[in-house]
Amino acid sequence: MDTDLTPPGPLAPGGLRVTALGGIGEIGRNMTVFEHLGRLLVIDCGVLFPTHDEPGVDLILPDLRHIEDRLDDIEALVLTHAHEDHIGAIPFLLKLRPDIPVVGSKFTLALVAAKCREHRVKPVFVEVKEGQRSTHGVFECQYFAVNHSIPDALAIAVHTGAGTVLHTGDIKLDQLPLDGRPTDLPGMSRLGDAGVDLFLCDSTNAEHPGVGPSESEIGPTLHRLTRGADGRVIVACFASNVDRVQQIIDAAVALGRKVSFVGRSMVRNMGIARELGFLSVADDDVIDIGAAEMLPADRVVLVTTGTQGEPMAALSRMSRGEHRSITLTAGDLIILSSSLIPGNEEAVYGVIDALAKIGTRVVTNAQARVHVSGHAYAGELLFLYNGVRPRNVMPVHGTWRHLRANAKLAVSTGVPEENVVLAENGVSVDLVGGVASIAGAVPVGKMFVDGLITGDVGDATLGERLILSSGFVAVTVVLHRGTGKPAAPVHLHSRGFSEDPKALEPAGLKVEAELESLAAENVTDPVRIAQAVRRAVGKWVGETYRRQPMIVPTVLEV
């Protein structure tokens, strides 16, 4: 569907247009643009992490090009929570226009501030909290407490003349959340009483039947595992999962162990969380890694980054014996209190195997309940639909299988099928007179960040990189201008092709023969000569090796 859509026409007067520039049809780079009366409101601005088919790419941004000409129309950027896939692209947006008001909760803004400092960007912040409202031009926003795997998350209702939209952000309906701040289903139900015209709802776990386990189930397991450990306990978890870290600390302290944070983002985030009152721990109980290494192993719990096997993260370094201060031994217990993000399996299993080789005990969710998801399962989403009772639904945050599953849930609660809009990135959904419909679509590409410069690496470059993963063969030919006669021997070299130094020898003869026959035909055009050389070498390599390296001819004239 949708791929045949043409760009949308003008928005009907008084209508509301919703366009995702990322986050629909994929998991990551969430960013949704709301347009009303010529003005824009943006919810979230996150990054997507590259797949193995996108080599050399650091990050992928939402397609900011579609708002580049309308930056001055943006009233505010409103944030649901501080995960990278919701805030990671903010510095790139603010480099385009630094004074866009950035609206979010206390913890969210603190993490955005830390991120922006690294990028030398200083945003204009507007702090809000659940129960409040804030007005940004023609948009009135209303905030609801949301439970997720990071503190201080919000759902956002956007009230406009065209109707009310509710956006869940990432959401879970944990009924026994560790911080005593469950998702405000009563508040959303009141909003539903007043009428929600369009409901943008998290699809991530829509395929999972039932109701997800509570974060509070993790604590007892961590306690039991820590109690049973004779040596050091090392728990890896996501660096923003403050409730998880709280439970690790509680277990450690109850069992007379000190806690130390390891890894740059863990140290930074837990510093922020303590300062803002989201993490509760006595000064005595947290020590730095140097002090921790002086204590007996059974008096220490380390909380570390590296759950996804990132090669430079603390846990990976430990597994390779390359960590500056921590040397693992067979008595250590390692707990991976985290999920495995698809695509990272090879890296994570590599780390686990290295840990097993050392002889440490490794516990993952496969052995004990040491992780729960932060996203609502199908059963929880049903509570949301029945509470909000939306007129129209637009599943967000997910690939097609998640979106379809979420759409089905909406329909099962009584939302008419024709009122459920499956809109990919770039698709504009117009809300006019209480009716939501697809108005058209603009193509939304991936904006790749590779190093400092953004925007110069695209599909063509990535295509070349993928071909280069079979190596290349370069052929340099120097000819006398005009005559086309060789001025130097044909020079062949390759990288990533073969370790046999003589691998290409016969190809040189092929090139020389080709040059001779071109000369006999009086061909002197360097472009034609280059093409012929490429063909000759490519054919020889294909027949001899059955490989397809990139063939790179260079023809120079002297």
Next chain:
Amino acid sequence: MDTDLTPPGPLAPGGLRVTALGGIGEIGRNMTVFEHLGRLLVIDCGVLFPTHDEPGVDLILPDLRHIEDRLDDIEALVLTHAHEDHIGAIPFLLKLRPDIPVVGSKFTLALVAAKCREHRVKPVFVEVKEGQRSTHGVFECQYFAVNHSIPDALAIAVHTGAGTVLHTGDIKLDQLPLDGRPTDLPGMSRLGDAGVDLFLCDSTNAEHPGVGPSESEIGPTLHRLTRGADGRVIVACFASNVDRVQQIIDAAVALGRKVSFVGRSMVRNMGIARELGFLSVADDDVIDIGAAEMLPADRVVLVTTGTQGEPMAALSRMSRGEHRSITLTAGDLIILSSSLIPGNEEAVYGVIDALAKIGTRVVTNAQARVHVSGHAYAGELLFLYNGVRPRNVMPVHGTWRHLRANAKLAVSTGVPEENVVLAENGVSVDLVGGVASIAGAVPVGKMFVDGLITGDVGDATLGERLILSSGFVAVTVVLHRGTGKPAAPVHLHSRGFSEDPKALEPAGLKVEAELESLAAENVTDPVRIAQAVRRAVGKWVGETYRRQPMIVPTVLEV
């Protein structure tokens, strides 16, 4: 451990030496060499599939170099079953010595024959079956029926003057196997009565507690799903899982549907399975895909390859709308009756999302029990250990976490800890006087197959390919011989670096400046000039882009 080991000394007279050339410390390319009285016996000869860190590699072979000088000592190659990770490297071994007797069960040899035909190799086969014995020089082999996810699997006891070794191959203890041929635990127990000196045991599922579900649980689920489908049913499964296909067929036939096989290996293997009596289906009930496409959708079940998201497999083609004869529609039900092999997640989820976008219903093991593993869980392995009661144990088939878990199980049944040998690839375990101990180790590398030529692609080539995944910048300089003065303008070009045509312009000036200063210093050595050019361009690219493409300088003289 082990990595510091030196090559083993001579084997004690009358002793038995066991050396894995693949399959321990990894999942794949299983191959174990037994040495006794100067003669060799090999069990299995499989391939390993490359990871994303091994770009361009087709297959990885066991390190055959260690037996290249002793090919004539090999009495036989004995096979446990016909999975690729146990037979895939046979053609490469037989190219070194074509007349090695290849010993295996009927179904195993049939699949090996098909594989060897593709490689134009004609092996010398010795067919055996459970209950039989065969003698190969100083080795007497005895065969036991084994249940696994492919028909006709065997465990192999090797009787020698030094003692008896039992090798499980891949094994499961399904007590209600579909083919009525359970693993011969009574036979192995009798062998245990007589005494098993060394037990090589499958570690794949040693981490999974309890007893695995039976293959026979799948049938009813397939029946229920097929009965509930209004349109076409398409089941993807491994092309050698004959019992699975039998159950798909049984459900289809019971519900009045015809079956068609899709995908080259599925068609081939099911042809062999029917011919040899391992798959039972009436001629009427199997139709070719052309005939299937003429029937109403609800009269058809397709059995297809492509469970791992392989881009050229039938299911992937269907998901992209590129299959020659099958066009999917929203009414189709797709069942992935398979596991997800780590590393393939991105590809498989990509296919599932494409199927979801079309609107087909996709059922995986996450929604219903449509797959079971073919490997024994921990609880089943305990039955094996208590039946066999081995003196010494050597866990095989697994990475370190699997080997450690398997070792622990052995110890828990009473095998003394010092009698459990954790031996990686290349480690020689000597059995002398009933005692198994590590004698040393030879380094075992990976033999990469890339296209036609094997052995010329190694770690250096792969290292270059990984660097090339960030692209390259080539700089060609033509100088007058002797003077070092430029004979042509500096030529810069790149691939996989940037889509900006002017990206490298300033670098040209840097190179020219560098050449001038080299000329001023009277440097005329092309090697030194190339190094200087590489440094200058690398530094400029790093500072300007913060990227690290490969810099490839070429200096030619005319």
